[in-house]
Amino acid sequence: MHAHVDRWLDELDRTQAFYFDSITQLRMDTWSQGRVTLVGDAGYCPGPAVGGSTSLAVVGAYVLAGELARAGGDHERAFPAYERMMAEHVRGSRAVALSAAKTLIPTSRLGVWGLAQGARLISALPAGPSRALVRLTTKSARLYDSVTVDDYPPSPATPGGMDGFAGDPGGGLGVK
Numbered sequence: 001m002h003a004h005v006d007r008w009l010d011e012l013d014r015t016q017a018f019y020f021d022s023i024t025q026l027r028m029d030t031w032s033q034g035r036v037t038l039v040g041d042a043g044y045c046p047g048p049a050v051g052g053s054t055s056l057a058v059v060g061a062y063v064l065a066g067e068l069a070r071a072g073g074d075h076e077r078a079f080p081a082y083e084r085m086m087a088e089h090v091r092g093s094r095a096v097a098l099s100a101a102k103t104l105i106p107t108s109r110l111g112v113w114g115l116a117q118g119a120r121l122i123s124a125l126p127a128g129p130s131r132a133l134v135r136l137t138t139k140s141a142r143l144y145d146s147v148t149v150d151d152y153p154p155s156p157a158t159p160g161g162m163d164g165f166a167g168d169p170g171g172g173l174g175v176k
Contacts (some may be wrong), residue, residue, distance in 0.1 A: 025097060032079035039064055044086070046093040056093055059147055060086055066152030089147055 012018055031043035040057030064082045071077035106112045 025094060027094070031083055032075075035075055037064065037075075037079050037082065044090045044093060046090070046097040052093060052096075055147070056089060059089060059149060062152075063149055066150060069152060085149070 008018075008020065026045040028043065031038040037043070039060045041053050044053075044056055044060065046053055046056065060082075063085045064078070067078040067082040067085065068075065071081065104115070106115050
């Protein structure tokens with residue numbers, strides 16, 4: 001085996017906590033097949049430690065619901081429209097993830113040292129300046145803050161526009 005493996009195995013005997021994992025970014029040509037489509041990390045997979053996955057998932061759910069409403073519930077029209085509307089957001093998220101991985105996963109001893117020193121500096125700063133510094137250097141926050149989506153009108157069936165959602169015997173989301 002590789003020399004690193006012996007070092008990792010030795011480390012297991014000396015530490016209380018040891019974490020080892022691979023960092024993977026899956027990419028699919030489409031998120032839909034038949035009557036099934038994926039939303040959030042299941043489809044977009046921006047990658048770990050990027051931030052914004054929840055924001056992207058909420059935007060995706062909103063766009064999917066809007067496109068389903070716009071298509072009158074016809075998933076064969078709605079799913080491709082949903083994928084087109086989300087494609088740019090997902091590409092941007094994946095690009096930020098790759099860039100963040102280069103910063104968060106150093107490939108040299110100097111890179112590990114620099115990352116540790118930067119984390120110490122940020123944690124030593126008072127909360128206000130620390131948050132401001134993180135915001136200035138966080139591409140993902142700027143990316144997700146700039147997301148725009150269509151303003152989908154409510155369904156004409158009910159004032160709230162939520163008539164007929166599966167799993168709700170009342171025809172809405174349980175809000176009467």
